[in-house]
Amino acid sequence: xxxxxxxxxxxxELSGGALALDFANTVxxxxxxxxxxxxRGYADVLRFAVMxxxxxxxxxxxxxxxxxxxxMRAAAVxxxxxxxxxxVWAVFSSLASGEAPRxxxxxxxxxxAAAGRARSRLVYDRDGLGWSLPSDSDDLERPLWEIARSAxxxxxxxxxxxxxxxxxxxxxxVFLDKSRNRSRRWCDMSDCGNxxxxxxxxxxxxxxxxxx
Ligand SMILES: [Zn+2]
Numbered sequence: 001x002x003x004x005x006x007x008x009x010x011x012x013e014l015s016g017g018a019l020a021l022d023f024a025n026t027v028x029x030x031x032x033x034x035x036x037x038x039x040r041g042y043a044d045v046l047r048f049a050v051m052x053x054x055x056x057x058x059x060x061x062x063x064x065x066x067x068x069x070x071x072m073r074a075a076a077v078x079x080x081x082x083x084x085x086x087x088v089w090a091v092f093s094s095l096a097s098g099e100a101p102r103x104x105x106x107x108x109x110x111x112x113a114a115a116g117r118a119r120s121r122l123v124y125d126r127d128g129l130g131w132s133l134p135s136d137s138d139d140l141e142r143p144l145w146e147i148a149r150s151a152x153x154x155x156x157x158x159x160x161x162x163x164x165x166x167x168x169x170x171x172x173x174v175f176l177d178k179s180r181n182r183s184r185r186w187c188d189m190s191d192c193g194n195x196x197x198x199x200x201x202x203x204x205x206x207x208x209x210x211x212x
Contacts, residue, residue: 008036009204010197012048015187017176019054020151021163024089025173025187028198031089035198042067042074042140045081049143054150062138070140077140084112084144088151092174096165106155113152116145168192 008028016022026048029035039045046064049055055063067074087105094101119139120131131149133142154160159176166173166187171194173187186192 006036006201006205007040008038009201012038012051013193014052015175015189015193016173017178018150018154019052020088020147020154021092021174021176022052023048023085023147023150024092025175025194026085028194028201030170030172031086035201039078039082039085042078042081045078045143049146054146055143056135059135059138059142063140063142066138067140074140077144080112080141081144081147084108084148088147089172089174091151091155092160092163093165093172095160096163096174109148109151109155112141112144112148115141116149119145166192166194168195170198171195 012022012026014022016025026038027034028037039048043064046055046060046067050057050060087108091101091105091109116133117131119137120133123130123132125132133145154163154176162177162182163174164177164184166175167185168187171187171192173192173194175184175187177184187194188196
């Protein structure tokens with residue numbers, strides 16, 4: 001088991017601008033020294049995916065039932081999810097600082113994206129033409145496929161040049177800078193949300209352990 005950081009006292013924040021980047025930002029503090037982690041089990045992966053628009057509610061409910069029936073598999077998929085999260089973060093963090101991403105990280109993302117693509121069908125619906133997983137595709141890895149596809153789409157489009165890492169030294173959140181002049185520096189639009197939350201969290205924790 002991973003040495004997991006504390007339970008967060010605030011909700012997941014979706015400031016990355018892409019599903020894969022929001023997934024990378026489910027850790028508070030830094031990836032080397034997280035202050036807290038929003039993903040503490042498979043159920044959290046499902047919750048994140050629904051919140052971030054990577055999974056429909058009804059599919060998530062079916063996957064949650066399946067995860068309860070197959071706890072060993074759900075735990076393995078959760079571990080794969082954490083590995084995927086770290087790979088996504090490492091790749092975009094490297095690119096944002098002008099370094100080459102590691103091929104092992106790219107392979108992990110590519111494999112998960114390809115697994116989803118292999119099961120997808122080309123469809124025409126409300127959203128137009130595109131690849132879509134059948135609604136009855138209930139593999140527990142499904143949320144990871146969507147996240148990996150988001151990362152792969154971003155990496156293979158010119159948009160990856162707009163991905164930046166937060167300017168705070170105590171935050172490693174990554175985000176897609178959609179500003180016209182590419183001037184955004186922080187994970188939150190004006191300041192670093194991760195840093196502010198970590199500060200509040202630490203203050204509350206100190207208050208909690210102080211004897212009465
Ligand atoms: Zn930040």
